[in-house]
Amino acid sequence: MERFLSSAINKVDKKGRVSIPAVFRPALKGGSTLYATLSVDQPAVEAGGPELLEVNEKRLAAMDSFSPEYEYFSLLVHGDMNIMNIDGEGRVILSDAIREHTGITNQVAFVGRGHFFQIWEPERFQAYREEARAKVAEMRRALSAGNGQGKDTGT
Structure with a gap:
């Protein structure tokens, strides 16, 4: 399975379109639809x-279908799924809901997360990345303190 790895920042054009990074496209396997929530x-x-x-369907299948969860x-x-068509140049249009939720205006950070990307x-991503690095x-x-030797275990 191809993975979404790396990160990139791309500009949003006047029509609200943004190019999916070329490094992500192989993981989409030539598909023309992007699913986003x-x-x-x-x-x-x-x-x-x-x-x-x-992946999400498997998670749902493992749940009791009558449960609140x-x-x-x-x-x-x-219900919150955004289905976006990828045009011939690898661009998608960002919906108003996506822009409102993320605060995106003129640039987008694409962040690989393995089987999906963000x-x-x-x-906002830079602030979150700094928080993640600190954590x-x-x-x-x-972990180093807990291994009894005070050495970094490479984690």
């Missing part, structure tokens, strides 16, 4: 090809 806990959008839908997850996965407003550094220090 608003992140629940970040001002970002989680996007990808059919594999993203499959299933209802909530299904609502967000299915779409961010670049400054990982803290986790590494805790």
